[in-house]
Every structure is written in structure tokens, then in C-alpha cells.
Amino acid sequence: MTGIPGRLVDMHVHTTDSPDAELEAAELASRAAGAGLRGLGFVAHVDFHPSDFCTGAFSAGGYDASFGRAAISGQEVMLLKGVEIGEPHLFMGRAEEAMAGRRYDFVTGALHWVGDRLLLDAEGFAGSTPEELVERYILESTEIASTSRIDILAHFGIWRRGLARAGMPVALDEAAIWPGLLGRLFEAMIDRGIALELNTAGLRRREAVTYPTPAVLSTYRRLGGRLVTLGSDTHGEPHVFFGLSRGAEVLAAAGFDRAFFFREGEPVPYPLG
Numbered sequence: 032m033t034g035i036p037g038r039l040v041d042m043h044v045h046t047t048d049s050p051d052a053e054l055e056a057a058e059l060a061s062r063a064a065g066a067g068l069r070g071l072g073f074v075a076h077v078d079f080h081p082s083d084f085c086t087g088a089f090s091a092g093g094y095d096a097s098f099g100r101a102a103i104s105g106q107e108v109m110l111l112k113g114v115e116i117g118e119p120h121l122f123m124g125r126a127e128e129a130m131a132g133r134r135y136d137f138v139t140g141a142l143h144w145v146g147d148r149l150l151l152d153a154e155g156f157a158g159s160t161p162e163e164l165v166e167r168y169i170l171e172s173t174e175i176a177s178t179s180r181i182d183i184l185a186h187f188g189i190w191r192r193g194l195a196r197a198g199m200p201v202a203l204d205e206a207a208i209w210p211g212l213l214g215r216l217f218e219a220m221i222d223r224g225i226a227l228e229l230n231t232a233g234l235r236r237r238e239a240v241t242y243p244t245p246a247v248l249s250t251y252r253r254l255g256g257r258l259v260t261l262g263s264d265t266h267g268e269p270h271v272f273f274g275l276s277r278g279a280e281v282l283a284a285a286g287f288d289r290a291f292f293f294r295e296g297e298p299v300p301y302p303l304g
């Protein structure tokens with residue numbers, strides 16, 4: 032928890048409202064206050080892929096209650112309530128049904144599965160080439176960006192985690208190999224006001240790089256992308272809010288002097304400096 036600058040907003044923090052995370056929202060809120068963060072964007076997994084570990088676990092009422100407890104203990108930290116919908120191009124209707132009647136500050140869309148392959152795991156790459164799967168990953172991300180009612184695209188490039196786990200080289204540079212496909216993805220995002228998340232969880236893993244990579248982030252900016260969020264993908268100890276300051280540096284190096292949080296569905300800028 033050292034080296035966390037003040038005034039950043041971590042827009043990707045999982046609470047015990049996700050079955051793969053271990054810290055209560057209230058606990059995270061007081062930790063964020065202690066760390067001097069400006070704000071915290073909670074997300075709960077909303078999954079429907081038949082093979083996903085988190086499928087069926089989302090409880091809108093339970094999440095409301097834990098967010099309420101966090102709001103009491105949150106001190107000066109701005110608390111934002113979001114969801115992370117897996118494969119929203121396939122499951123948006125069911126996700127919205129599960130969320131019905133409740134207000135969320137933001138909706139994050141995430142692609143974990145390409146067909147029946149979980150690209151976060153080594154097995155996801157068995158019997159195929161990385162190029163084939165990464166191309167499909169970009170195409171499906173574009174479908175999400177073109178069709179799903181989301182505010183933020185999460186951890187673009189997280190397939191590197193699966194590649195690294197499979198012991199394969201992670202240097203594959205999608206910015207160089209598929210500039211046209213990335214262009215279509217980012218055009219769709221810019222057109223529909225969808226923010227690109229810079230996710231710092233990869234910095235603590237074997238691949239040691241943000242999702243997306245600095246090269247992809249630069250492509251997004253060159254094409255006119257300005258909406259970026261910062262998120263640690265915290266799931267528990269020992270990596271609470273990990274890599275945020277490094278992430279802010281990566282954004283600054285790519286030319287971004289501000290990042291955004293979302294409140295009641297609207298992007299709000301804050302300075303990174």
C-alpha cells in the first residue's frame with residue numbers, strides 16, 4: 032500500500048459481493064480513506080457465462096446493503112457503485128434484469144471468455160494459436176463497444192494473463208499486428224462515449240504490464256480517445272489498490288493529463304498531476 036498518491040480514483044475494486052473477492056466494501060472504503068484516495072469505484076461481477084465461477088452469484092439487494100455500510104464508514108472518500116458485466120454483448124439483457132430497479136454510477140463491460148475459452152487461464156490457449164484468439168478477442172470487444180450499454184471497457188488485453196500462465200511469450204503487440212481492428216474498436220468506443228480502463232492488475236503478474244499496454248493506449252489517444260479510467264482490479268490481500276501510481280504514470284506518458292470517474296452514468300474528469 033505504499034506509494035499511492037492522493038487524489039486518484041480506483042474505478043475497479045471488487046468487494047465480497049463478488050464470490051472471488053475477500054474484503055468487505057466498508058473495509059475497502061476505510062482503507063481507501065487511509066491511503067488518501069479521492070474515490071473508489073466498486074464493481075460486482077454480473078456473469079452469465081455457463082462455465083464462469085461467478086455466474087449466478089450477483090445479488091443486487093446484498094450489494095445495496097454492503098454499499099450502504101461502506102457509505103457510513105467511508106469518511107472522505109467518494110464511493111461509486113458499479114458493476115462488471117461479463118460478455119455484455121451476449122448477456123446484457125439478463126444482466127439488466129438482475130440489476131433492474133436499481134441505480135448504478137457506472138457499468139463496466141468485460142470480456143473474459145471467447146466462446147468456451149477463458150482467456151485468463153492457461154487452458155484458454157490450448158490447441159489454438161494466440162494470434163487467432165487475440166483477433167477474436169478484439170473483434171468481440173468491438174461488438175461489445177458497438178452494441179452494449181456500458182460506460183467503461185475493462186482490462187482490454189487481459190488475455191496476456193492466460194498467455195503468461197501458459198508459459199507463452201506475452202510480447203505479441205496487437206497495436207502493430209491489428210491497427211485496423213483496433214481502429215474500429217476505438218472508433219466505436221469514442222463514438223458511443225465508452226471509456227477505456229487502464230487496469231493495473233497485470234503489473235503484479237508475470238506479464239508485468241498494464242491492460243491495455245502503453246502501445247495500445249497510445250493508439251487510442253492518437254485516434255482521439257480521451258476518456259480513460261484507472262483501476263486496480265483489487266480482489267483482496269496483498270494487492271489492495273496495487274499499481275495505481277504506476278498506472279497514473281503510464282497514462283501521463285501516453286499524453287493524458289486527466290482521468291475520469293463516472294457518477295450517475297456521467298464521466299467526470301480529475302487531474303492526474
Ligand SMILES: [Zn+2]
Pocket residue numbers: 115141143185186
Ligand atoms: Zn474482469
Ligand SMILES: [Zn+2]
Pocket residue numbers: 043045074115264
Ligand atoms: Zn474485475
